[in-house]
Amino acid sequence: MCLSSKYPDAVPLADVKSTFVIDALLQVFSRLGFPKQLQMDLGRSFVSELTETFLDKFGIKVIHSSVHRPQSNAVERFDRTIKRLLKVLCLESRESWERTLPFALLTLRTVTHESTGFSPAELVHGKNLRTPETLLFEK
Helix, strand or coil: CCCCCCCCCCCCCCCCCHHHHHHHHHHHHHHHCCCCEEEECCCCCCCCHHHHHHHHHCCCEEEECCCCCHHHCHHHHHHHHHHHHHHHHHHHHCCCHHHHHHHHHHHHHHCCCCCCCCCHHHHHHCCCCCCHHHHHHCC
């Protein structure tokens, strides 16, 4: 998640091995570009030599979250939020979380964020995204 725009992204992983994490990061970076810095916790796959080499290769500085205050990491808050949203969407649609993830992300990208006064999509794309709800009101 981009800390300034609050733009969220997520990729389902079958495993949290470093190779899978790196593949997921490449998917996100291919959509949003390579960041200058990345905040991560101290999970094994994030501090592995393979991951560190990958990030160093692209000039990405790693900032590790405090072990004693994981709630200070915006990604931890995002995890809690998206899990709650996925739970609701899965219950309503009776679909798997992997199938409802794109809709959860669309929702989080188009809702006005309290701290910025804009939706993450507006800050990243310069406009809000069309959603199923907005389609209902289009002429």
